[in-house]
Amino acid sequence: MSTDHRWERLRRAAERAVAGHPSLAGWQRQVLSRFLVESRAGWHTHVHTALPEVPSGHADVLLIGPRGVLAVVVRDHEPDPDEVRTVLRNASESFLGLRVPAGVVSEAVVRPVVVLPAGREPSKRSIGHHLTVTEGTLDRVLDRGERRLTKRDVETLTAHLSAHRSEFTRLVPQLEPVPAEAGAELFDLEDLAQDRFDAALDGPFESWLTFLDDSQHAMVRRDYSGPARISGPAGTGKSVVALHRLVRMARNSVGPLLFTTFASNLPPIAQRSFQRLAPEIGDRVRFDHLHRWAREFLQSRGRALQVKSSETCFSLAWSKFGKHTRLAELNRHEYWRDEIDRVIKGRGITALAEYQSLHRTGRGLRLTAADRELVWRLHEHYEQIRRERGLHDHNDVFTEARAELEREPLPRPLAGVVVDEVQDITLVGLRLLHTMAGDRLLLVGDGQQQIYAGGWRLSDAGIPIKGRGEVLRTNYRNASRILEWAQRFDATNQVDDLDGAAGFSLRESVATLRGGEVVSWSDRPEGLEEALVDAVRGQAEPDDIAVLTFRNPDADRWRKVLRRNGIPVRGLEGWTGERDGKVRVGTVHRAKGLEFRAVFVPELPAEEGFDERSRDLRELGQRARLVALTRARDLLWVGPPRVEG
Numbered sequence: 014m015s016t017d018h019r020w021e022r023l024r025r026a027a028e029r030a031v032a033g034h035p036s037l038a039g040w041q042r043q044v045l046s047r048f049l050v051e052s053r054a055g056w057h058t059h060v061h062t063a064l065p066e067v068p069s070g071h072a073d074v075l076l077i078g079p080r081g082v083l084a085v086v087v088r089d090h091e092p093d094p095d096e097v098r099t100v101l102r103n104a105s106e107s108f109l110g111l112r113v114p115a116g117v118v119s120e121a122v123v124r125p126v127v128v129l130p131a132g133r134e135p136s137k138r139s140i141g142h143h144l145t146v147t148e149g150t151l152d153r154v155l156d157r158g159e160r161r162l163t164k165r166d167v168e169t170l171t172a173h174l175s176a177h178r179s180e181f182t183r184l185v186p187q188l189e190p191v192p193a194e195a196g197a198e199l200f201d202l203e204d205l206a207q208d209r210f211d212a213a214l215d216g217p218f219e220s221w222l223t224f225l226d227d228s229q230h231a232m233v234r235r236d237y238s239g240p241a242r243i244s245g246p247a248g249t250g251k252s253v254v255a256l257h258r259l260v261r262m263a264r265n266s267v268g269p270l271l272f273t274t275f276a277s278n279l280p281p282i283a284q285r286s287f288q289r290l291a292p293e294i295g296d297r298v299r300f301d302h303l304h305r306w307a308r309e310f311l312q313s314r315g316r317a318l319q320v321k322s323s324e325t326c327f328s329l330a331w332s333k334f335g336k337h338t339r340l341a342e343l344n345r346h347e348y349w350r351d352e353i354d355r356v357i358k359g360r361g362i363t364a365l366a367e368y369q370s371l372h373r374t375g376r377g378l379r380l381t382a383a384d385r386e387l388v389w390r391l392h393e394h395y396e397q398i399r400r401e402r403g404l405h406d407h408n409d410v411f412t413e414a415r416a417e418l419e420r421e422p423l424p425r426p427l428a429g430v431v432v433d434e435v436q437d438i439t440l441v442g443l444r445l446l447h448t449m450a451g452d453r454l455l456l457v458g459d460g461q462q463q464i465y466a467g468g469w470r471l472s473d474a475g476i477p478i479k480g481r482g483e484v485l486r487t488n489y490r491n492a493s494r495i496l497e498w499a500q501r502f503d504a505t506n507q508v509d510d511l512d513g514a515a516g517f518s519l520r521e522s523v524a525t526l527r528g529g530e531v532v533s534w535s536d537r538p539e540g541l542e543e544a545l546v547d548a549v550r551g552q553a554e555p556d557d558i559a560v561l562t563f564r565n566p567d568a569d570r571w572r573k574v575l576r577r578n579g580i581p582v583r584g585l586e587g588w589t590g591e592r593d594g595k596v597r598v599g600t601v602h603r604a605k606g607l608e609f610r611a612v613f614v615p616e617l618p619a620e621e622g623f624d625e626r627s628r629d630l631r632e633l634g635q636r637a638r639l640v641a642l643t644r645a646r647d648l649l650w651v652g653p654p655r656v657e658g
């Protein structure tokens with residue numbers, strides 16, 4: 014029997030099934046009929062038994078299929094977003110706590126869809142809340158988007174719904190038997206368009222879009238009565254939980270939301286993931302690094318600051334007021350630049366007396382009162398030079414933005430702010446975030462992955478998170494051999510769970526992925542380039558590969574090496590997660606929060622001998638190394654240790 018005939022039989026069967034709902038409008042029957050026809054692509058249709066008089070706050074139809082669960086409202090006018098929110102909440106509760114082999118079903122699997130008659134325009138109010146389609150554009154939800162469920166998952170969710178929600182009944186198109194004289198065999202639904210059905214249900218998909226483990230699920234659902242924090246070692250799904258929680262925050266509110274980090278390249282990549290997870294909400298969430306948010310905010314208040322990194326002004330101050338003092342004997346000039354940037358200004362210290370009594374967490378070198386006085390002088394000169402030139406540094410932007418917000422709050426308060434990689438933001442940045450978000454702040458990070466100087470504690474920022482701190486422990490990223498290898502480097506790290514209490518370290522985390530490969534290359538140094546190029550060539554997909562270095566000049570050099578050997582490369586700066594057939598080469602600072610199937614670390618910084626002056630550098634180096642090694646999923650290729658000059 015031809016596909017056309019089969020399709021026609023299915024269409025007729027769908028119409029017969031829908032005929033049992035005579036009180037529906039003609040167009041609504043057609044929509045329902047279309048849902049039933051899509052059983053050929055794996056969609057199961059459950060209709061509310063009260064249709065068309067479904068009580069407010071409940072879906073007319075729940076569709077379960079390869080692209081998740083759709084809570085559908087079929088109306089001739091756009092319902093209020095509040096009503097759709099209730100529909101979504103009720104529908105999500107139908108699957109609460111449901112466990113399948115891949116984990117607990119996340120509420121993000123359920124998506125709200127409003128269907129209007131053909132030709133009706135979706136209202137602007139729906140943007141960022143639910144997806145509105147018309148009778149004529151149903152393909153947008155039935156045929157497009159991420160695949161989230163396997164065939165078995167669809168069956169499990171269908172059985173669960175049938176068992177637990179008696180107000181929904183499954184509608185199945187009953188095919189007429191094919192007359193024997195036509196010579197055709199009896200066939201079931203899956204015969205109708207087997208290819209389409211299989212393609213829809215059996216393609217690859219990423220389980221994080223739909224399934225969480227128990228602790229992740231609990232973190233996403235918990236109602237926090239104030240700012241909260243999620244920590245845990247690399248690869249434990251902190252960012253995944255952050256994105257699912259963002260969906261929940263968005264669904265339970267009406268205002269704008271923000272996902273932010275200190276680094277500039279992570280927000281667009283997170284945005285891409287979020288679009289896959291909850292495209293209908295995408296418009297309400299801004300993904301941007303904190304510095305740009307603050308600058309634009311100040312600009313919107315008529316205060317366009319001229320921003321420059323502290324480098325030039327510091328160099329001037331140092332050559333006049335630092336280099337000939339005892340500070341030069343105590344440590345290298347970068348240390349003092351960090352002291353001003355991350356400690357004095359980064360913590361918002363405005364008086365010498367305050368600086369004198371400060372506990373300088375994670376800075377290594379101890380300073381006497383006289384040393385601190387010298388540093389303070391250097392800082393004052395730096396500030397003077399900066400002001401004379403009419404410039405502002407990054408910390409000034411945060412401080413000014415906070416002062417401005419305190420003077421006049423945002424016209425539309427943020428409904429939620431999620432901060433990823435929070436361990437790298439300075440204290441003044443954190444205070445700004447707290448002022449921006451108040452209780453609706455979620456901080457996500459791992460003290461062990463801090464790669465910028467100047468440790469701090471949440472308590473220093475005055476952000477009360479007591480009782481609202483959670484820790485993830487199971488590693489989902491690194492195959493076990495890679496995790497075990499990386500864990501060897503863990504021993505001397507000082508871990509802090511962002512709040513001063515002892516943290517949970519990478520060493521204690523457990524891998525879920527078996528296998529993996531670590532290649533520790535150690536031959537003649539002259540052979541390193543050739544060995545790396547050969548190993549990169551041996552990999553199938555350039556997009557899945559990253560070559561990571563610890564300094565910008567090294568990244569430039571390795572880019573040149575690969576290019577010279579005909580391997581297409583690109584930097585990690587400005588990369589937003591797209592696949593372009595190129596190997597990514599960049600510094601570990603740009604690789605934070607990212608992951609790759611294969612990671613090459615051609616020059617792993619050697620463990621330096623202990624020296625009080627460089628303790629901070631040593632610890633930063635250890636943490637950067639840990640970040641690099643834990644970016645790898647299946648293959649980690651490491652060159653010989655390099656002693657920094």
Ligand SMILES: Nc1ncnc2c1ncn2[C@@H]1O[C@H](COP(=O)(O)OP(=O)(O)OP(=O)(O)O)[C@@H](O)[C@H]1O
Nearest residue numbers: 221224225226247248249250251252253489490606
């Ligand atoms: N419950 C889960 N089931 C399957 N995969 C998961 C789960 N949770 C997270 N993952 C996967 O594990 C990997 C690491 O997740 P994620 O990037 O969120 O970790 P992270 O803790 O933020 O890591 P890092 O601190 O190194 O940035 C991702 O590929 C993610 O899709």
